[in-house]
Amino acid sequence: MSVTQSLKKRNNKLSETANQLELLSGGIFTNGELPTFRKKLESHGSFPLKPKQLEILQINVGYMCNQVCEHCHVDAGPDRKEIMTRETMEMCLEVIKSTGAHTLDLTGGAPEMNPDFRWFVEQASAIGVKDLIVRSNLTIILANKKYHDLPDFFKEHNIHVVSSLPHWTKDRTDKQRGEGVFDKSIEALKLLNHVGYGDPESGLILDLVYNPSGAFLPSDQKAMEQDFKKILAEKFGVHFNNLFALTNLPISRFLDFLIASENYEDYMYALVDAYNPAATEHVMCTNTLSVGWDGSLYDCDFNQMLDLKVKAPITHIRDYNEAILQNREIIISQHCFGCTAGAGSSCQGSVT
Amino acid sequence: MSNNYYDPSDLRKFSSITEWSEELGNKFFEYYGKVFEEGALTAREKSLIALAVAHVVKCPYCIDAYTKDGMQRGITKEEMMEAVHAGAAIESGATLVHGVQMMNKYNKLSM
Numbered sequence A: 001m002s003v004t005q006s007l008k009k010r011n012n013k014l015s016e017t018a019n020q021l022e023l024l025s026g027g028i029f030t031n032g033e034l035p036t037f038r039k040k041l042e043s044h045g046s047f048p049l050k051p052k053q054l055e056i057l058q059i060n061v062g063y064m065c066n067q068v069c070e071h072c073h074v075d076a077g078p079d080r081k082e083i084m085t086r087e088t089m090e091m092c093l094e095v096i097k098s099t100g101a102h103t104l105d106l107t108g109g110a111p112e113m114n115p116d117f118r119w120f121v122e123q124a125s126a127i128g129v130k131d132l133i134v135r136s137n138l139t140i141i142l143a144n145k146k147y148h149d150l151p152d153f154f155k156e157h158n159i160h161v162v163s164s165l166p167h168w169t170k171d172r173t174d175k176q177r178g179e180g181v182f183d184k185s186i187e188a189l190k191l192l193n194h195v196g197y198g199d200p201e202s203g204l205i206l207d208l209v210y211n212p213s214g215a216f217l218p219s220d221q222k223a224m225e226q227d228f229k230k231i232l233a234e235k236f237g238v239h240f241n242n243l244f245a246l247t248n249l250p251i252s253r254f255l256d257f258l259i260a261s262e263n264y265e266d267y268m269y270a271l272v273d274a275y276n277p278a279a280t281e282h283v284m285c286t287n288t289l290s291v292g293w294d295g296s297l298y299d300c301d302f303n304q305m306l307d308l309k310v311k312a313p314i315t316h317i318r319d320y321n322e323a324i325l326q327n328r329e330i331i332i333s334q335h336c337f338g339c340t341a342g343a344g345s346s347c348q349g350s351v352t
Numbered sequence B: 001m002s003n004n005y006y007d008p009s010d011l012r013k014f015s016s017i018t019e020w021s022e023e024l025g026n027k028f029f030e031y032y033g034k035v036f037e038e039g040a041l042t043a044r045e046k047s048l049i050a051l052a053v054a055h056v057v058k059c060p061y062c063i064d065a066y067t068k069d070g071m072q073r074g075i076t077k078e079e080m081m082e083a084v085h086a087g088a089a090i091e092s093g094a095t096l097v098h099g100v101q102m103m104n105k106y107n108k109l110s111m
Ligand code: SF4
Pocket: A065, A066, A067, A068, A069, A071, A072, A073, A074, A075, A076, A077, A108, A109, A110, A137, A177
């Protein structure tokens, strides 16, 4: 199956987040077959989930993307028009100046498609954020002439580039991310390598994100990294720094895929079976805050896509108050099992 | 109870065999887990061996389990199919080598 439009554009039932949440709370989770995430946390004394020190501010600058990946939890695509304005970016910059967060993580969609993307990066870089991440889907660099100089732009601002590559084979990558994406990704990686990215001497960091191209969980991150490094170097002469293994969370388009392919129950069983209490201590929402394109605040990018705003008196970046936000309870549902399976999963890869 | 001998959802109930014989069940799973750990062979190599054997013993549960295990480890479909052929070659070889027995018997019985 290859998708060319977002669930939203297709008027798919799951584009209504209430339907996703209902599905994740029903069936095997109500008939007693599987425990809910809350029950699981309670049995390990980890409920309620509370944030610790804020370390990462993850900002979603818009859902527009040049790709329409089958597993996309953002339901991004060329037909999505939600985009962050410069005014909201200014509010984010104010917050960055005032918090002790050491990492700013820009995501989307394809963040580069936001017309104020470069301005935002320049401002953030001028503030002196320690780790300035851009989640680039790679193909954007080749999508249009105006993006061809992105590798140089990234280099100029010492951007930490994080990019997805689900497999080193063309068929597995293209199945998940679209026809022709593998070849273009390799080309883009070479362009990034060319300006110094991935070279341990250069200090320019290029990390890859591996997420399974199907209804299965990622295996050991270190072993996958070794395989990726060896094969990408031997076959394509491509180099990168670290590989982050991410679990696909059962929301949005990946949830749609799980249901359509009749893998949903098995997948949920696998996630629950692999529950790791040690991973719970380090789930992403405990050190990250997610900002939506309109400035709304969320516990994480996944909760953002489920329209679950933070459970606090403050829900917008303009009213940001760290003390009040730190005091909140994190909103959970069964999709959270994706963060606690095996070695755990966050935007920074395994957590244990 | 289902009307089929094989039900895919039985695979995830595998661990329940310990309920009727805890000691033996636990010993088996402990042994099983140990076998598939990284050792003189890598966990990846063992996964491919398991996949080949799964086909030879024609266990649908094992085929499901080790196809998924292989995908999790990033094993390619070409590698998986070659492993299945390796199993099939041994299995057919084992049949065919008995052809020698047939030939021996034939020759012995012949004038
Ligand atoms: S996964 Fe990333 S590249 Fe793919 S559609 Fe979603 S936002 Fe775009």
